[in-house]
Structures are given as structure tokens and as C-alpha cells.
Amino acid sequence: MIIDINFIGLIIASIMASAVPLILASCGELITERSGVLNLGVEGMMIIGAISGFALMTVTGSLIIAIFGAMLAGVLISTIFAFLTQTLITNHVATGLALTIFGIGISAMIGKNFVGIPGKEFPVLFESLKDTIPLIGPILFGHSIVFYFAFALPFITSYFLKKTKIGLIVRAVGDSPDSASNQGINVRLVRYACILYGGAMSGLAGAYLSMIYTPQWIENMTGGRGWIALALVVFSTWNPIKILIGAMIFGGLTIIQFHMQAIGVRIPVQFLTALPYIVTIIVLVVISRDSRKIRLSTPSSLGKSFHKDN
Amino acid sequence: MHKFFIRSFVSSLVLLFTFTVAAIAKDVKAAFVYIGPTGDHGWTYQHDVGRKAVEAAGFKTTYVEGVPESADAERVLRQLANSGHDIIFTTSFGYMNPTNKVAKEFPNVKFEHATGYKREHPNVSTYAARFYEGRTILGTIAGTMTKSNVIGYVASFPIPEVIRGINSFTLAAQKVNPNIKTKIVWAFTWYDPGKEAEAAKALIDQGADVIAQHTDSTAIVQMAEKAGVYAFGQASDMDKFAPKAVLTSVENNWGPYYVDRVKAVANGTWNQKDTWHGIGDGMVVISDLDSQMPADLRSKVKKLQADLASGKVHSFTGPIYDQKGNLMVAEGKTADDGMLAGMMTYVKGVEGDIPK
Numbered sequence A: 001m002i003i004d005i006n007f008i009g010l011i012i013a014s015i016m017a018s019a020v021p022l023i024l025a026s027c028g029e030l031i032t033e034r035s036g037v038l039n040l041g042v043e044g045m046m047i048i049g050a051i052s053g054f055a056l057m058t059v060t061g062s063l064i065i066a067i068f069g070a071m072l073a074g075v076l077i078s079t080i081f082a083f084l085t086q087t088l089i090t091n092h093v094a095t096g097l098a099l100t101i102f103g104i105g106i107s108a109m110i111g112k113n114f115v116g117i118p119g120k121e122f123p124v125l126f127e128s129l130k131d132t133i134p135l136i137g138p139i140l141f142g143h144s145i146v147f148y149f150a151f152a153l154p155f156i157t158s159y160f161l162k163k164t165k166i167g168l169i170v171r172a173v174g175d176s177p178d179s180a181s182n183q184g185i186n187v188r189l190v191r192y193a194c195i196l197y198g199g200a201m202s203g204l205a206g207a208y209l210s211m212i213y214t215p216q217w218i219e220n221m222t223g224g225r226g227w228i229a230l231a232l233v234v235f236s237t238w239n240p241i242k243i244l245i246g247a248m249i250f251g252g253l254t255i256i257q258f259h260m261q262a263i264g265v266r267i268p269v270q271f272l273t274a275l276p277y278i279v280t281i282i283v284l285v286v287i288s289r290d291s292r293k294i295r296l297s298t299p300s301s302l303g304k305s306f307h308k309d310n
Numbered sequence B: 001m002h003k004f005f006i007r008s009f010v011s012s013l014v015l016l017f018t019f020t021v022a023a024i025a026k027d028v029k030a031a032f033v034y035i036g037p038t039g040d041h042g043w044t045y046q047h048d049v050g051r052k053a054v055e056a057a058g059f060k061t062t063y064v065e066g067v068p069e070s071a072d073a074e075r076v077l078r079q080l081a082n083s084g085h086d087i088i089f090t091t092s093f094g095y096m097n098p099t100n101k102v103a104k105e106f107p108n109v110k111f112e113h114a115t116g117y118k119r120e121h122p123n124v125s126t127y128a129a130r131f132y133e134g135r136t137i138l139g140t141i142a143g144t145m146t147k148s149n150v151i152g153y154v155a156s157f158p159i160p161e162v163i164r165g166i167n168s169f170t171l172a173a174q175k176v177n178p179n180i181k182t183k184i185v186w187a188f189t190w191y192d193p194g195k196e197a198e199a200a201k202a203l204i205d206q207g208a209d210v211i212a213q214h215t216d217s218t219a220i221v222q223m224a225e226k227a228g229v230y231a232f233g234q235a236s237d238m239d240k241f242a243p244k245a246v247l248t249s250v251e252n253n254w255g256p257y258y259v260d261r262v263k264a265v266a267n268g269t270w271n272q273k274d275t276w277h278g279i280g281d282g283m284v285v286i287s288d289l290d291s292q293m294p295a296d297l298r299s300k301v302k303k304l305q306a307d308l309a310s311g312k313v314h315s316f317t318g319p320i321y322d323q324k325g326n327l328m329v330a331e332g333k334t335a336d337d338g339m340l341a342g343m344m345t346y347v348k349g350v351e352g353d354i355p356k
Helices: A005-034 A042-060 A063-087 A092-114 A136-140 A145-163 A165-175 A177-182 A187-213 A225-235 A240-263 A269-287 A291-297 B002-026 B043-056 B071-082 B093-105 B131-145 B160-176 B193-205 B219-227 B255-267 B295-310 B337-341
Strands: B029-033 B060-064 B087-090 B110-114 B124-129 B150-155 B181-186 B210-213 B230-235 B246-252 B274-277 B284-286 B327-329
Touching: A005 A042, A005 A136, A005 A145, A005 A165, A005 A187, A005 A225, A005 A240, A005 B193, A042 A063, A042 A092, A042 A187, A042 A225, A063 A092, A063 A187, A145 A165, A145 A187, A145 A240, A165 A177, A165 A187, A177 A187, A187 A225, A187 B193, A225 A240, A225 A269, A240 A269, A240 B181, A240 B193, B029 B043, B029 B071, B029 B255, B043 B060, B043 B230, B043 B246, B043 B255, B060 B071, B071 B087, B071 B093, B087 B093, B087 B255, B093 B110, B093 B124, B110 B255, B131 B160, B131 B210, B131 B230, B131 B246, B131 B284, B131 B295, B150 B160, B150 B193, B160 B181, B160 B337, B181 B193, B193 B210, B193 B219, B210 B219, B219 B230, B219 B246
Parallel strands: B029 B060, B029 B087, B087 B110, B110 B124, B124 B274, B150 B181, B150 B210, B210 B230, B230 B246
Antiparallel strands: B246 B284
16 A cells, blocks of 8 residues: 555545535535525536536537536526525425426436537646645645635635625525515525525536536436535534535545545445445534534524515 | 229238238337436447437337336336337346336237346346456456556446456456456446546556446546546447547447347247347447557457457356355356356455455
């Protein structure tokens, strides 16, 4: 078995790369949920982002159009959810589930013509610096722009919610839409915006999978990562920094269990495969076990429809 | 007058009869039941390529994709049998019991079950491909091309089909290079590009410079391309996904068999059988050999391919020992189909245990 410093650097880098889609989708969903809306359609929005990004990249040849197009596709599909839950006051859970089913179906339909086409290479930044510093080099350098954005996002999200006025408004709308409304805040507008933002981030997460991580299109390629992103939001008790920790643990254990298999550690493989799910939940539950803090950070009106005229 | 009537009556009868026969022959409808989506670019995709060959031969086809291997399968099969299909192909192992159950209820419909072994009724046939022959070729190439002597292998589920592939691959690789080690990682999925890529990355980080796969997506060959190691395509020719990494691919070619069986129904010559075709019958196809391979290796592989096709060489030729050193196949003997079908032990030289 080879253990040197660069080997550890490589492992950490691949763990971070696998955590990117989870961080993006979770941070997006976190904003949506903080405004009091439970959108279970993350998986559906992600897969729509994946096919849109891949299709636009293939058709237009432009990576920029593809990345922004995927985010726009996420926005468009989440607009359906926003219209149904905010304007027509439908049930959040049922609508979100329908959105996932719809997303998987429509992505498969659009994707029919894109199966079996190789993707394009996505440019990476600071490639030349990769070998200059041992251990740190492979971790910090040679990644795509989306990678760097994803690791900045939890901190930006945390700052946004705690320190900015708009962040306060979002939290107010999520905690007590009635009081917020009485203060003259347009609850519906804020929730619309938060849902669309969540859609954009899920779309970006999907595009990362189909354009950067494994550049190809196949049906159902998100493989349940949207559901894991949703779970991360809840188990992190709506804290973006804990989302980052959770995503790293989940991605890390998935990759480390493969390494343990390859080294030949004698632990049942089925147990190793289940490990990421079990440990991520345990760790997040343990680090967030303060019930007073959970009560404080849980959006009180989460998943409840808001009727303005009562 | 009278004579004229009889003559025209007879001739129109003859005409009618020919038309009816033609109509029956042309009207054979085939149905396909798939486990995954046709867009997986792997197992189901290749079956669908086969279905399109049947369509091109002038027959009507229907397919249902993403059918779970549960009571749902029975429902789908019953519906297809009820709606005028004459032959139904069920293309996953888990459809074995539903296929036999529904076949009993519809004795006039022919059923063809892929990769199974139960033929409980005269209208059920089974078919499978000897993919392990392809893996003998991949093992020979991997053993020759590796420099680190570590070969990575991403496996899906511990079933005989996969174990057989690992064994056949390792035996061939050891034959050309006794120093190689096959490291196996179980992904516990048939296709999840993200997971497959992570599994391949782990193997590459641990020094593997040739990666083989028994999962379906192209993520592994792409990862190999990025890391600058060699890989092999699975199910279809994956060369365009990783032109530098892919040395060759083992393709699943179901078309000829499907056309053959549907025609047999049309001609009324369909009979129950158990088909297990390999390179010789064209069900397993080896894609073009990459020019990065030295010329003598390429000619060696071509010869091996011809010998496997003719039956001169068998993938499992003794002496073969298991991991504990017990003799599995005696010197000069080859493994019989029964042993191959139920193979659940690693041969000597494979590292680790089979997950239970």
C-alpha cells in the first residue's frame, strides 16, 4: 500500500470533487427552506440541469451558455413549483414529489438524442500550480470554476442569512410569514425568489455532474444525489457550514470505502457501502444535538402554505 | 359460365390464402421488456439496438423500459401477451420466475428469457452470451500492457456472471504476466456514473494502470483518460469517450439472435432451446484494437480471438486452482457449462473475498 503525502492529497481532492453537487444543491435548498418552502423536487431539478447543460454544450459548443442555461432550466422548472405552491396554494410535499417525477421523465425524453455522445473537456484553473506544493497543491489547484464556487457558497450563504438585510427578510418569512406580511414584506415574492434560487443551484449541481464530473448524459445519472442533498439540509439543521461538513463526510466515506476495498480490508463490502449514509447522519445528529438551537434554526413555517388574505 | 365461376372462386381462394399467409408472416409482433432505460448506453441500450434490428427486418416491435423485477414484471408480461404479441423477450435475470409464470398462462406466446436457466414450459427459451470469452482477450491485453503490474477491476454485484468475468480476465492476464495483481472494487450498482468514476479513481490512486469494468456507464473510461491509464469499453464500443485510454471494447450483439428468433416464429419453426453464444457466433464482438498496442500483441489477440471462436482455446482450461489451492479444473480439461453457470469462487491470484 502506498501512503505518501501526495496520495492523501489526491484522495482529499477527489472527496471534495464528489461533494460539489451535494453542496450546491443543499445550499440552494437551504435558502428555499429558510423562506418556509419545502421543495422535495431537488432530484428533478438536478436532472433537468444535467440534461440542459449537456444538451446546450453539445448543440451550441459553448460551456458558458451551457452552465448558465442549466441554471436557467433549474429556474424554469422551479417556477412551475413556485406557481403551484405559492399562487395556487398546493401542498408542498406532493408538488415537490411530482416535480421530481416530472423532471426525471422529461430529462429522459429530451435526453434520447444525447445518449452515447462524449462530453467536452471543461477547463480547470491553476493546473500548473498543482505540483508546486505537496499535499496542498492537488487539493487547492487544478479544479473547475464551479468547484471553487461550491466551496465558497456555504460561507456566502451563512453570511447572507446572518448579516444581510435580505437574509433577515428571508428568515422572517420562513419563521413567521404573518408577521412578515404585517411588516409590509411581500411574502409570496420572497418565497418565489427563494424557490427560483434553489432551482438555479440544483440546475448547476446537475450540470456539474453531466459536464464536469462525468461528462456524458445517461438517464437518471444524478442517482439519488438530490435526495441526499435534501437530507443534508435537514440533518445540518439548516446550517450551511454543517452542510459542507456533511457533504465532505458523505463524499469522503464513499471514496474511502473504495480505497479500503482496493487495499483489501476485511470488512463486509455491503457494510462499507452503507457506511456513508449511516455515518453522515450520525455525525450531523451529534453535532446538532442542541435542541434549543434546532428549534431556533428550524424555519417554523416550513412546508406550510401561506394565504395572504386572512 | 359455371366453369368460369369455379375457376375464379378457386383462384380467389388461393389468392386469399397467399395473402393470409403473407399477412401472418408479416404480422409477427415482438415485445421487449427492459430492466433499465434505453438511454443507459449500456445493457438495455444494447438490447434496444437488437430490437431495432428486428424492426429493420420488417417486424413490429414494442418495448417497455424500466420494469422492476417484481410483481410489476408479471403485470407487464401479461399485458404484452394479451395485446397480440407473439414473442416476448425478457432481458434481465430477475424476470426468470415472472416469465415462466406468465408463459404457463399463454401457451401460444413464445417467451425468451435472457441470462436465466429456468425453462419450465415448452414456450420458454433462454439465451445468454459468453462474455467471459471477451474478458479472456481483455485479460491478455491488460497483462501485457501494464507497467505497474496492478490491474484495477470495477465490479457490480457478486453473481456468477461477474465472478466468471473476473476469473476469466485474471487467468488470461496471469498467463502472459505471472506478476500481476487484480484489485477488485465492488460498486454495488450497474450504473451510477459518479460512483463508478469514484471507484475507478480509487484504483488508479492505488497504482492501477489498466482498469477493467463490469458496470455499464462510460464514466470509468473517461476517468482513465483523465488519469492517463488504459481501460476497456463495456457493452458497446466506448472508444469515442476515451480515445487514448480505451484499448478495445467487448460489445454485446443481440441483433442477429433476435432477428433469427422472430423469423422462426414467423416461419413456424420456433422451438425451445437454451442458447449460450460467444465470439464464434457473433454474440460477443471485440471492437477494433487500438494502435497503441504493439503489433505483435495485436496479432496475438487476433489469433486468440480466432481460436476462441473456433473452440480451439477455452477461457477456462485446466489446471485451474481456487484461492485456497484446491483444484477446480484438472490439467487438459475445460470447465463445463454447469460449472461456469454457477461459478461463485475466485481462482488463485484474485485478491480479497467475494462479498456475501
